[in-house]
Every structure is written in C-alpha cells, then in structure tokens.
Amino acid sequence: MSAHSHPGVLPPHPESATLEGRNKLMGFWLFLGGESVLFGCLFATFLGLRGHSDDLLAKNPAEFFDLTTVAWSTVILLVSSLTSVLAILGMHKRNTKQIYLWFTVTVLLGLSFLGLEIMEFSNYTNHDSFHFTQTAYASSFYTLVGFHGAHVLFGTLWISLLLLQLTRKGLTVVTAPKLYVAALYWHFVDLVWVFIFTVVYLMGKVA
Amino acid sequence: MASHSNESHAVDYKKAKSKHSAKLHYLTFSLSMILTVISFYIVGNIIDPAREYAITSWTFGLPFITLLAIVQALFQLIFWMHMNEKGHLFPAMGIALGGFIAFTAVIATVYWLGW
Structure with a gap:
C-alpha cells in the first residue's frame, strides 16, 4: 500500500493494491464458485443419463471416442494454463513483454484446443452420426463439453481484449487485477477439463 | 526497470518471491502432466484388447483416476490459482x-x- 505515495510506480502486487482490485478478486472467486455449481450440475446430468438412454439409436461412446485427440487437447490446455501463470509472474516483475508473450501463447493454444474440439465434434456428427438431439445422453455430452468449449472461446476473446487494453493503458493498478482474474478464469477452465477428460472420455471409454 | 530509482527494494522483494513461486508453478505443471499420463495409461491398459498384461481392473481404475483428477485439481487451485498466498x-x-x-x-x- 505504501507504493501509493509514489505515483507511476506499481506496488509489488498491483492486482490487490487497491480496494477495487481486492473486491474484484473476491467477487471473481465467488463467480468461480457459481461456475463450479454450473459445471457440477452438467456433470451430474451427464453421469445420470449415461447408459440410461433406451433409444435404439443410443450409441456406445467407447466405439468412437478418440483418446489421441483428447490427449492432445489435454496437453494443449495444460501448457496454456502454465503459460498464463507465467504471464502473471511477468506482471509481478512488471515485465510487460512477458505478459504479452505468455498471454499470446495462451490465446493461441486456446484457439488450437478449440480447433481440435470442432474437428472432434464434426467427426462425431458426420462420421459417427452422434447428434445433439439424438438421445438425452448425446444432449448432455454436447452440452457439458460444448459449454466448456464456449468457456475456452470466451477466455481467448477476453484475454485478447485485455492485451489490447494493455497496449493502450499500460500496466496499472486498474489493468493488473483484470489480467490477474483472466488468468484465474483460464486456470479454472483447465481445471474443469481435468474432470471432463477423466469423467467423460476416460470413464466413457470403459463403461 | 533499473531506470527507476525508488523501486529497488520492492524489486528485490519481488525477485525473491517470484523466483520461489515460479518453481512451484513448474512443479504443478510436471505433476499435472504425470497424473494425466498415469490416468490415460491406466484406461489404455484396461481397454487394450490384448489385455495379457493388464495391470489393473476397472473396480480399482475408476476410483483411482477420479482421485488423480481431484489431486491434480487441488494442486492447480493451490499453486496456479494462488490459494497458497x-x-x-x-x-x-x-x-x-x-x-x-x-x-x-x-x-x-x-x-x-x-x-
């Protein structure tokens, strides 16, 4: 807090140096709690419906889930989570170049994850004729995994816009909390994916 | 960075702290990778049609990969999402x-x- 007396010099933890920044952080954690509830309910729906579709069209996902693609998606998202924390380390060192570099890598990895997911979904619908409206199970699969994909898309857009803002306003006690919570969001998206690859793909492959 | 004169002690403090936490972030990454590989390996082994060298059954595999996911999630929460601060x-x-x-x-x- 003492750094406030030196205008132009960022305090050691610029994200929590102001009351607004601290409130933003706490509010964002509460939002992540709400996001957990959202994804928890989607997981619950998915698990409840799995193996309970009487429909003759019900497909056994073990036949077409491609674990190689899922493994690549997992590695991509995991590395992107690391790069976003490296960006925050750069922010703590007041190294704007590092923020640009690592967040840009994060966004690019997020986009490649989305590319893989789009390829995967189009394979399922075109090649395996596993459609959103086919069975309740299919709906719950696409809703859960697709909702996660939508979060990745939103994250890439959000981080890109923040980088744009950083070029205009520089690293200040106003922009730092935004970058910090965007990184938190990105970690959370990666954390949800850990459960998706375990519960949806790995467990789906065996059941 | 060195051009500013009145930030020296803050920079030293930051350098020491970020060096320390960078290590923990890389550790979290390695651990996440290892746990992920183990999960994929276990499932790959269970669904292997040959199964002659199956090391595990699903009764063990299911709770085990769930546990690995939870451990990985906790590490990411604590270190990557700074809950340890x-x-x-x-x-x-x-x-x-x-x-x-x-x-x-x-x-x-x-x-x-x-x-």
Whole structure:
C-alpha cells in the first residue's frame, strides 16, 4: 500500500493494491464458485443419463471416442494454463513483454484446443452420426463439453481484449487485477477439463 | 526497470518471491502432466484388447483416476490459482461452497439414477 505515495510506480502486487482490485478478486472467486455449481450440475446430468438412454439409436461412446485427440487437447490446455501463470509472474516483475508473450501463447493454444474440439465434434456428427438431439445422453455430452468449449472461446476473446487494453493503458493498478482474474478464469477452465477428460472420455471409454 | 530509482527494494522483494513461486508453478505443471499420463495409461491398459498384461481392473481404475483428477485439481487451485498466498479466506470459502454443491449434485444424481 505504501507504493501509493509514489505515483507511476506499481506496488509489488498491483492486482490487490487497491480496494477495487481486492473486491474484484473476491467477487471473481465467488463467480468461480457459481461456475463450479454450473459445471457440477452438467456433470451430474451427464453421469445420470449415461447408459440410461433406451433409444435404439443410443450409441456406445467407447466405439468412437478418440483418446489421441483428447490427449492432445489435454496437453494443449495444460501448457496454456502454465503459460498464463507465467504471464502473471511477468506482471509481478512488471515485465510487460512477458505478459504479452505468455498471454499470446495462451490465446493461441486456446484457439488450437478449440480447433481440435470442432474437428472432434464434426467427426462425431458426420462420421459417427452422434447428434445433439439424438438421445438425452448425446444432449448432455454436447452440452457439458460444448459449454466448456464456449468457456475456452470466451477466455481467448477476453484475454485478447485485455492485451489490447494493455497496449493502450499500460500496466496499472486498474489493468493488473483484470489480467490477474483472466488468468484465474483460464486456470479454472483447465481445471474443469481435468474432470471432463477423466469423467467423460476416460470413464466413457470403459463403461 | 533499473531506470527507476525508488523501486529497488520492492524489486528485490519481488525477485525473491517470484523466483520461489515460479518453481512451484513448474512443479504443478510436471505433476499435472504425470497424473494425466498415469490416468490415460491406466484406461489404455484396461481397454487394450490384448489385455495379457493388464495391470489393473476397472473396480480399482475408476476410483483411482477420479482421485488423480481431484489431486491434480487441488494442486492447480493451490499453486496456479494462488490459494497458497495470503488473504484467500473468502475465495476459499466461495470455491469450497461451489465445489460442495457441485459434488452433492453429482453424488445425488449418480446415487438416485443408479450407475
């Protein structure tokens, strides 16, 4: 807090140096709690419906889930989570170049994850004729995994816009909390994916 | 950075701290990778049609990969999402409450609909 007396010099933890920044952080954690509830309910729906579709069209996902693609998606998202924390380390060192570099890598990895997911979904619908409206199970699969994909898309857009803002306003006690919570969001998206690859793909492959 | 004169002690403090936490972030990454590889390996082994060298059964595999996912999630929460740093009581309460409700929803559905 003492750094406030030196205008132009960022305090050691610029994200929590102001009351607004601290409130933003706490509010964002509460939002992540709400996001957990959202994804928890989607997981619950998915698990409840799995193996309970009487429909003759019900497909056994073990036949077409491609674990190689899922493994690549997992590695991509995991590395992107690391790069976003490296960006925050750069922010703590007041190294704007590092923020640009690592967040840009994060966004690019997020986009490649989305590319893989789009390829995967189009394979399922075109090649395996596993459609959103086919069975309740299919709906719950696409809703859960697709909702996660939508979060990745939103994250890439959000981080890109923040980088744009950083070029205009520089690293200040106003922009730092935004970058910090965007990184938190990105970690959370990666954390949800850990459960998706375990519960949806790995467990789906065996059941 | 060195051009500013009045930030030297803050920079030293930051350097020491970020060096320390960078290590923990790389550790979290390596651990996440290892746990992920183990999960994929176990499932790959179970579904292997040859199965002559199957090391595990699904009765063990299912709870085990669930546990690995939870451990990985906790490491990422604590280190990547900075829960180990000071002033995280309310965030911890928020996310724990969310996690608890999510967990209850999953358990309830799985229990009632049978699995």
